[in-house]
Amino acid sequence: MTNKHIIHKPISPEILEFANNHEGSREAALEVLKDIQAHHSALTTDSVTDAARALKLPPHQLYGMATFYSMLSFEERKKVLRVCDGPVCWLKRGSEQLSVDSGQLSVERTSCLGLCDRAPAILVDDEQAGPIEANEAGKVCEGWRGAPMDYSKARKGEVRVMTALIGKIDPDSIDDALANGVYGGLKSALQQEPIAVLSEVEASGLQGRGGAGFPVGRKGRFVANEKRTPRYIICNADESEPLIFKDRVLMDTNPHQLLEGMTIAGYACGASEAWIYIRGEYEYQARRLENAIEGAKSKNLLGENILGSGFSFDIHVHRGAGAYICGEETALIESLEGKRGEPRLRPPYPPTYGFRGQPTAVNNVESFCAVPHILKNGAEWWKSLSGYKTPGTKMYMVLGHVKKPGLFEAPFGLTLRQIVKEFGGGMLKGSKFKFALCGGAAGTITDESLLDVPIDFSSGQKGVSLGAGAFLICDQNVSPVAMLRELLHFFAVESCGKCTPCRVGTWRSLEILDRMTAGKGQKGDVEELKILADLMQVSSFCGLGQSVGIPMKSALAYFGAEFEKAES
Amino acid sequence: MAVNIKINGKAIQAEDGKTILQVAKEHNVRIPTLCYHKDLNPTGNCRMCVVDVNGWRISPAACVTPVWEGMEIETDSEKVMKDRKLTLELMLANHPQDCLTCDVAGECELQDLAYEYKAEVPAWGAKGTRYKVDSDPNPFIRVDMNKCILCRRCESACAEIQVRDVWGVAKRGFDEVMVAGAGVPMLEARCESCGQCVAYCPTGALSNKMSYGMARAHQVKKVTTTCSYCGVGCQFDLLVKDNKVIGVHSNSEAPVNGMALCVKGRYGYDFIHHPDRLVRPKVRRYLLEGGGKPVSSDQLSVISDRLSVSSDQLSVTSDQLSVTSGPWDWVEVEWEKALDIVADKFADTRSEFGADTTGFLASAKCLNEENYLINKLARQVMGTNNIDHCARL
Ligand SMILES: Cc1cc2nc3c(=O)[nH]c(=O)nc-3n(C[C@H](O)[C@H](O)[C@H](O)COP(=O)(O)O)c2cc1C
Ligand code: SF4
Ligand code: SF4
Ligand code: SF4
Ligand code: SF4
Ligand code: FES
Ligand code: FES
Numbered sequence: 001m002t003n004k005h006i007i008h009k010p011i012s013p014e015i016l017e018f019a020n021n022h023e024g025s026r027e028a029a030l031e032v033l034k035d036i037q038a039h040h041s042a043l044t045t046d047s048v049t050d051a052a053r054a055l056k057l058p059p060h061q062l063y064g065m066a067t068f069y070s071m072l073s074f075e076e077r078k079k080v081l082r083v084c085d086g087p088v089c090w091l092k093r094g095s096e097q098l099s100v101d102s103g104q105l106s107v108e109r110t111s112c113l114g115l116c117d118r119a120p121a122i123l124v125d126d127e128q129a130g131p132i133e134a135n136e137a138g139k140v141c142e143g144w145r146g147a148p149m150d151y152s153k154a155r156k157g158e159v160r161v162m163t164a165l166i167g168k169i170d171p172d173s174i175d176d177a178l179a180n181g182v183y184g185g186l187k188s189a190l191q192q193e194p195i196a197v198l199s200e201v202e203a204s205g206l207q208g209r210g211g212a213g214f215p216v217g218r219k220g221r222f223v224a225n226e227k228r229t230p231r232y233i234i235c236n237a238d239e240s241e242p243l244i245f246k247d248r249v250l251m252d253t254n255p256h257q258l259l260e261g262m263t264i265a266g267y268a269c270g271a272s273e274a275w276i277y278i279r280g281e282y283e284y285q286a287r288r289l290e291n292a293i294e295g296a297k298s299k300n301l302l303g304e305n306i307l308g309s310g311f312s313f314d315i316h317v318h319r320g321a322g323a324y325i326c327g328e329e330t331a332l333i334e335s336l337e338g339k340r341g342e343p344r345l346r347p348p349y350p351p352t353y354g355f356r357g358q359p360t361a362v363n364n365v366e367s368f369c370a371v372p373h374i375l376k377n378g379a380e381w382w383k384s385l386s387g388y389k390t391p392g393t394k395m396y397m398v399l400g401h402v403k404k405p406g407l408f409e410a411p412f413g414l415t416l417r418q419i420v421k422e423f424g425g426g427m428l429k430g431s432k433f434k435f436a437l438c439g440g441a442a443g444t445i446t447d448e449s450l451l452d453v454p455i456d457f458s459s460g461q462k463g464v465s466l467g468a469g470a471f472l473i474c475d476q477n478v479s480p481v482a483m484l485r486e487l488l489h490f491f492a493v494e495s496c497g498k499c500t501p502c503r504v505g506t507w508r509s510l511e512i513l514d515r516m517t518a519g520k521g522q523k524g525d526v527e528e529l530k531i532l533a534d535l536m537q538v539s540s541f542c543g544l545g546q547s548v549g550i551p552m553k554s555a556l557a558y559f560g561a562e563f564e565k566a567e568s
Numbered sequence: 569m570a571v572n573i574k575i576n577g578k579a580i581q582a583e584d585g586k587t588i589l590q591v592a593k594e595h596n597v598r599i600p601t602l603c604y605h606k607d608l609n610p611t612g613n614c615r616m617c618v619v620d621v622n623g624w625r626i627s628p629a630a631c632v633t634p635v636w637e638g639m640e641i642e643t644d645s646e647k648v649m650k651d652r653k654l655t656l657e658l659m660l661a662n663h664p665q666d667c668l669t670c671d672v673a674g675e676c677e678l679q680d681l682a683y684e685y686k687a688e689v690p691a692w693g694a695k696g697t698r699y700k701v702d703s704d705p706n707p708f709i710r711v712d713m714n715k716c717i718l719c720r721r722c723e724s725a726c727a728e729i730q731v732r733d734v735w736g737v738a739k740r741g742f743d744e745v746m747v748a749g750a751g752v753p754m755l756e757a758r759c760e761s762c763g764q765c766v767a768y769c770p771t772g773a774l775s776n777k778m779s780y781g782m783a784r785a786h787q788v789k790k791v792t793t794t795c796s797y798c799g800v801g802c803q804f805d806l807l808v809k810d811n812k813v814i815g816v817h818s819n820s821e822a823p824v825n826g827m828a829l830c831v832k833g834r835y836g837y838d839f840i841h842h843p844d845r846l847v848r849p850k851v852r853r854y855l856l857e858g859g860g861k862p863v864s865s866d867q868l869s870v871i872s873d874r875l876s877v878s879s880d881q882l883s884v885t886s887d888q889l890s891v892t893s894g895p896w897d898w899v900e901v902e903w904e905k906a907l908d909i910v911a912d913k914f915a916d917t918r919s920e921f922g923a924d925t926t927g928f929l930a931s932a933k934c935l936n937e938e939n940y941l942i943n944k945l946a947r948q949v950m951g952t953n954n955i956d957h958c959a960r961l
Contacts, residue, residue, distance in 0.1 A: 045750045045751060046750075048750045049749065049750045058727075058733030058734075058749075059736075059749040059750040060723075060735060060736025060737075060738075061736055063738055063749065063750035064736045066750075067738040067739045067740070323740075345610075345612055495741040495742070497718070497739070497740045497742065497743070497744030498611075498613045499613045499615050500613070500658055500659060501655055503741060503742055503744060504658035504659070504742065505658060506741070506742075507741065507742035508661070508692065511692065531654065534651075535654050535655065535658075538625070538626045538627045538651065539615045539618050539651050539655060541612060541613060541615070
């Protein structure tokens with residue numbers, strides 16, 4: 001039966017070429033959409049449909065992606081200026097909006113850019129910039145981008161392992177890296193049996209640095225124990241949670257350390273190939289990694305028969321396109337496979353059913369960065385770095401109303417008081433500690449009563465989350481109601497929409513907080529927020545929805561009076 | 569392998585790998601569902617089927633969570649009942665309160681659960697103002713995305729059963745919406761109007777256009793029948809109101825096709841009460857009156873075209889062409905008579921011109937057995953191999 005609605009049109013030759021550049025692989029769907037957008041400044045129904053036909057995928061899948069990732073657009077845009085809407089930038093910028101001459105730039109609001117130490121931050125196409133004040137937009141047009149924070153000097157009290165080479169090597173030079181001992185861990189690993197490498201990492205007690213703290217060695221063993229091959233390694237460099245920027249600094253200052261860690265993981269797990277899934281906003285870092293991969297290949301530290309060991313391994317860089325949920329490991333895998341970044345059903349978990357359905361280890365950037373040091377210096381040494389029950393060092397981010405915001409490396413067991421006073425340089429002049437957002441946007445909000453709780457992966461139960469290690473310190477002038485509103489704005493924008501509690505719950509919570517912060521709160525608002533927080537926490541499909549309730553409930557617990565005041 | 573679990577306090581040996589929902593069902597414990605359908609791959613996105621598991625921080629969705637050794641499950645604890653009710657209310661907040669005029673009221677899974685859980689429609693929310701009502705020009709399918717609860721059964725049904733991949737999800741978060749293809753009308757997204765998506769939609773978001781407004785669920789009698797279109801023999805229910813067939817519904821018990829039907833079976837029922845429908849045999853008047861075959865008006869116009877003359881220049885009397893009482897009129901007769909005429913004509917043709925000047929074209933509406941009989945008739949009675957079947961066309 002012919003359908004008069006299908007008018008046969010050949011696929012645009014240009015789009016066919018884009019598809020062919022990626023061997024027509026369905027996994028390249030996101031790249032093809034990006035290529036189209038780059039050449040035509042916007043996507044259209046026709047171009048998306050053609051891309052689907054070229055890749056032999058249903059058009060709804062490509063359209064679903066095109067409308068899912070925030071960096072893809074159906075609107076014609078000039079140079080795009082993305083202004084960060086995240087809580088750190090909000091805190092810095094206040095309600096003042098950056099005023100931009102829209103003749104030259106298309107302005108968009110966006111979720112946290114991962115440049116929280118450069119807040120208020122912006123992204124000009126793919127160039128990272130900040131800090132920028134509201135009245136300084138002019139200089140952006142003139143080419144000003146600012147400079148990344150300099151972390152070459154350690155703060156007092158820091159124990160530097162992963163950050164030891166910051167400022168001491170040229171991150172773009174493989175020779176520099178080699179001269180400074182990078183890849184020493186790999187060399188030592190290649191002299192051992194893979195199983196011994198796994199045992200060493202297991203013995204070190206290294207816990208995943210993405211937030212959940214799952215033992216890295218145990219995950220590796222799950223993958224190694226799977227009989228099926230190929231097995232894959234994935235580095236989670238999506239880093240899209242507000243407050244978190246440590247992975248960017250690690251990749252920026254010493255990309256080889258990450259490649260080394262991933263290669264060791266590949267050797268230990270019997271994997272052949274790896275991907276670094278890096279958020280699209282980190283284009284600069286993605287290029288640096290690609291350059292580092294070339295460098296490593298030139299020295300036979302990647303590729304065929306690495307250093308004559310018989311082990312071959314490849315690493316690819318894959319750019320995201322704007323979606324926090326793609327940091328959730330199964331959503332990340334979906335995205336890597338060329339789909340909408342929606343979390344998968346679990347079980348099965350990635351170690352048994354991961355990328356392309358094969359055994360896959362997904363780990364955070366920082367987790368991989370720790371591995372070479374453990375292989376080089378041994379598990380006992382790693383444990384000895386920490387005087388606390390949780391071994392090793394960790395990257396911390398301290399932000400907000402402290403004198404010296406930024407990043408540092410230290411062992412576990414720090415207290416908020418130490419983080420503010422010793423590492424953050426104390427509160428700003430005139431500022432008094434009122435509360436902290438701990439861990440990241442999905443962490444707890446605590447008042448001063450918890451300043452002395454030692455922090456590690458289990459301290460969340462006591463009210464101070466570690467999460468990915470960030471602490472946003474707020475003074476007496478910050479309203480916890482307004483802060484929570486910023487967080488819910490983030491979650492509502494970033495909810496993937498798959499499940500009812502999170503899709504509607506985040507939206508409704510934001511609606512309530514919007515009116516509370518606008519002085520239009522209503523009786524019953526607090527109660528409703530509590531109910532919604534509870535529901536999302538227990539009924540949501542994935543970790544995003546399940547953790548929205550954490551900041552909500554803790555803020556309500558510690559600052560109930562302020563919320564109640566906002567009811568009327 | 570078996571695992572030992574407890575459901576509502578009752579110890580159960582369950583098969584490893586089964587979901588909580590499956591095991592509960594086997595033991596007659598009902599857990600409410602919306603996005604789940606036994607024919608489709610479960611997606612676990614509506615969260616209606618959440619249950620309590622002792623020691624768990626979260627409430628897992630029964631439809632997608634496998635049973636594990638030692639699990640103690642509560643399906644109706646106060647907490648999960650409350651959570652289900654709240655989840656329903658989140659759906660209803662953005663759902664039009666249209667049951668009064670909604671096509672599926674009375675057989676709507678959302679309506680049933682809202683009633684069962686005594687859900688209160690929140691005062692806030694979009695209430696059906698977000699999308700155009702009846703937004704798709706498809707002649708058979710009425711689309712009202714305001715009523716959609718994003719369960720994605722339509723997507724699965726179209727992809728897994730019909731394999732057309734028309735429906736998908738677009739946007740994200742609160743803006744998420746089902747779309748056909750790249751946000752185009754269904755027919756442009758390769759839809760073949762089979763109506764599978766409608767059959768699996770638990771709400772009135774997708775409903776049947778032809779029967780819209782014609783009857784409520786409780787006003788129709790369902791008559792299970794076999795489709796008359798082709799030899800597959802799909803079964804379905806005719807919806808009968810006042811002795812008139814007003815629609816077709818899938819019958820999940822149908823042995824060959826389950827819920828699946830094609831566009832003809834599901835939507836091609838308007839012939840039943842059509843005034844042009846032949847209900848008894850008709851023959852041309854001249855066949856009853858004897859005598860030769862007159863020239864028909866059609867033939868005349870063909871001849872006149874070829875000769876490039878106007879048809880009235882040809883000498884034909886007007887009553888030879890008359891539609892109402894001419895020799896070409898259709899006259900209703902008894903089966904007996906009609907079959908006699910056919911048999912005579914066949915016999916005459918065979919004796920005058922030979923058996924191979926006749927031929928038999930069998931119908932896809934007939935069963936295999938009937939087609940076999942036609943083959944017998946052609947080869948053994950008539951003596952010709954000129955036989956074909958419309959399914960080949
Ligand atoms: C909504 C959400 C976002 C996440 N984002 C990240 C992320 O940006 N980076 C990351 O490493 N892990 C992220 N995770 C955690 C990952 O799912 C996964 O646990 C982690 O990558 C495992 O690595 P690890 O064991 O080394 O920590 C996220 C989890 C959720 C639920
Ligand atoms: S909780 Fe649900 S809606 Fe939220 S991100 Fe996860 S799957 Fe998506
Ligand atoms: S879809 Fe169901 S709940 Fe919604 S209006 Fe129709 S009958 Fe009522
Ligand atoms: S009518 Fe059939 S082909 Fe069309 S969208 Fe629905 S299920 Fe798919
Ligand atoms: S249209 Fe119907 S079947 Fe499809 S997602 Fe919406 S409610 Fe579910
Ligand atoms: S860059 Fe703005 S909040 Fe992180
Ligand atoms: S029925 Fe289980 S989540 Fe929808």
